[in-house]
Amino acid sequence: MGYLREYYDNIIRLQENEWQFIAAHFTRRTFRKGETIIAAGAREEYLSFIESGMVRFFVPGEENDLTFHFSFHKEFTCAYDSFLTRMPSEYTLQALSNLTLWSISHSDLQKVYAQTQAGNYLGRFAAEQLFLAKSRRELSLLKYTAKERYLQLFTEQPHILRQVPLKYVASYIGITPQGLSRIRKQIS
Structure with a gap:
C-alpha cells in the first residue's frame, strides 16, 4: 500500500490515525492480463488504486469494441458512474497487463467519508481529477x-x-x- 500512501501524501498530509483508518478499508485484488475487472451490465462495487498494471475501458461491440479510456500505475480506476449511481455499468474494464489493485467498497468509502475529514477531501480531489480528464477527452474528440x-x-x-x-x-x-x-x- 506504499504507493497509495504516497499518492495521498502528495495531496494532503494525513495524520497517522487517519491513514490507519483509511488503509484498513482497502483490500488487495489481482487480475491476470486480459481478465475482466467489471463487465458491462454489472454494478461497480469498488473504487480501486492501481499498484501495478494498466486498465482498458471499453464499450463491447458486436464487431469491434470501442475503447475510451485507460488507467495506469498510481491512478484510481473504476466504472465511476456505476459506482456512484449504484446502477449497472454500460462498459467493461479489462486488465491490459497483470494487475494489482487496492480496492475500497462503496459502503466502506462512505464510512471513510463520514468519519474522516481527510477522506472527504481526498474523495473530492479524486472526483475533480476524473471530471477534468473526462472533459479533456470530450473536447479532444469534438475539436x-x-x-x-x-x-x-x-x-x-x-x-x-x-x-x-x-x-x-x-x-x-x-x-x-x-x-x-x-x-x-x-x-x-
Whole structure:
C-alpha cells in the first residue's frame, strides 16, 4: 500500500490515525492480463488504486469494441458512474497487463467519508481529477481530427503509445487500425 500512501501524501498530509483508518478499508485484488475487472451490465462495487498494471475501458461491440479510456500505475480506476449511481455499468474494464489493485467498497468509502475529514477531501480531489480528464477527452474528440488526437498523445500521454497495443490506441482516438497505420506513415 506504499504507493497509495504516497499518492495521498502528495495531496494532503494525513495524520497517522487517519491513514490507519483509511488503509484498513482497502483490500488487495489481482487480475491476470486480459481478465475482466467489471463487465458491462454489472454494478461497480469498488473504487480501486492501481499498484501495478494498466486498465482498458471499453464499450463491447458486436464487431469491434470501442475503447475510451485507460488507467495506469498510481491512478484510481473504476466504472465511476456505476459506482456512484449504484446502477449497472454500460462498459467493461479489462486488465491490459497483470494487475494489482487496492480496492475500497462503496459502503466502506462512505464510512471513510463520514468519519474522516481527510477522506472527504481526498474523495473530492479524486472526483475533480476524473471530471477534468473526462472533459479533456470530450473536447479532444469534438475539436480535433484523428491525426491531431494521435499527435496529442505524443505530448500529453506518451505512456499510452508506449504501453497500449495499437489496436486499442486506434479505437481510443476513434479510427480503425488501418486508419492509424496511415496516420503513422504520414508523420514518420
